[in-house]
Amino acid sequence: DQQVKQNSPSLSVQEGRISILNCDYTNSMFDYFLWYKKYPAEGPTFLISISSIKDKNEDGRFTVFLNKSAKHLSLHIVPSQPGDSAVYFCAASNAGGTSYGKLTFGQGTILTVHP
Amino acid sequence: GAVVSQHPSRVICKSGTSVKIECRSLDFQATTMFWYRQFPKKSLMLMATSNEGSKATYEQGVEKDKFLINHASLTLSTLTVTSAHPEDSSFYICSARLALHNEQFFGPGTRLTVL
Numbered sequence: 001d002q003q004v005k006q007n008s009p010s011l012s013v014q015e016g017r018i019s020i021l022n023c024d025y026t027n028s029m030f031d032y033f034l035w036y037k038k039y040p041a042e043g044p045t046f047l048i049s050i051s052s053i054k055d056k057n058e059d060g061r062f063t064v065f066l067n068k069s070a071k072h073l074s075l076h077i078v079p080s081q082p083g084d085s086a087v088y089f090c091a092a093s094n095a096g097g098t099s100y101g102k103l104t105f106g107q108g109t110i111l112t113v114h115p
Numbered sequence: 116g117a118v119v120s121q122h123p124s125r126v127i128c129k130s131g132t133s134v135k136i137e138c139r140s141l142d143f144q145a146t147t148m149f150w151y152r153q154f155p156k157k158s159l160m161l162m163a164t165s166n167e168g169s170k171a172t173y174e175q176g177v178e179k180d181k182f183l184i185n186h187a188s189l190t191l192s193t194l195t196v197t198s199a200h201p202e203d204s205s206f207y208i209c210s211a212r213l214a215l216h217n218e219q220f221f222g223p224g225t226r227l228t229v230l
Contacts, residue, residue: 043208043221103219105158
């Protein structure tokens with residue numbers, strides 16, 4: 001039972017344009033969401049998170065949007081840079097608005113940013 | 116930022132041998148460490164949650180006698196794959212969480228290949 005889904009296995013974007021990575025979840029108990037970036041043969045690196053009490057969180061070029069009614073979140077990267085090329089995982093937790101509990105990960109989306 | 120290391124980064128072993136993987140938090144004390152497994156082109160699957168000084172909590176379907184976890188100190192957790200078989204070949208990643216902190220910080224991962 002895949003509770004967190006990233007339905008796009010890959011995304012290709014031109015440098016300078018916006019990258020939009022999507023994530024859907026089925027468990028309504030999830031109340032904290034995170035995005036991680038991962039290079040091959042390395043561990044994931046934390047990018048940005050959002051609590052379910054918010055619908056938007058912004059950090060530099062990265063913005064995460066949360067639509068609780070649709071059980072959907074997205075990560076926007078603008079402007080996209082070639083160095084952003086990596087696998088992006090969304091993750092969710094249901095521990096009182098924190099990630100104190102275990103994280104459930106999506107399958108990942110491979111982002112390729114072309115110069 | 117918080118740094119988590121794993122050792123070894125890569126290991127090749129014969130079927131039937133046991134392999135120990137170390138996970139260390141280098142500049143912080145981690146009250147909780149997590150062990151994940153990632154198959155090619157798949158999501159990170161949580162195997163177990165490890166709290167310092169207590170027994171690990173294993174996810175459903177993970178054999179506790181097969182994957183021994185020891186969290187002896189606030190900076191070290193070990194995963195021992197006992198009597199490894201080719202189907203245990205995978206990428207194993209640990210993460211550590213600071214006390215009262217939302218994010219998990221991931222190690223670089225260990226590539227295990229069982230011949």
